[in-house]
Amino acid sequence: MSTDRLSDRLAGHQPLVLGLFRIVVGLLFASEGAATLFGVLGRKASPTGDWPFWYAGVIELVCGVLVLLGVATRGAAFLSSGAMAFAYFTEHQQDGLFPLQNGGLAPALFCWGFLLLVFFGPGSLSLPGLLRRGDLSSAPTPGQAR
16 A cells, blocks of 8 residues: 555544544543542542632633533633643743653643644534534544635
8 A cells, every 4th residue: 555545544534533632632631620629530629719720620621621522622722732831831840851850741741732723623523513514524624614
């Protein structure tokens, strides 16, 4: 199989894979927020109003659910990316330059993953797309107009 044929076959699945990526990242982010706010999943709850952790938990939970559902994905991903950049530079970077040194691997990956969603959108399987079209391939392929 030539690389052109493989590339074409893979490109046809981009909206679905992007949608699955969005769902997984949104679920993981929302679980971080739920753990911070409610003390679930083995974490102690942050006291209400505790800066910046409680507020970060609200952003994580709300934006994580929005991203998971594909609702207002670009805006929620933009806010989430910025929150993770803030977390990395204020909480982690002081302990070392690289994420493996300073424990900031999760914020760094979330930051860049959300930035990807800002530029590429929700992909397929978004709730608005499913409601609008009644199918699982609601997002246009890259290069198509929205």
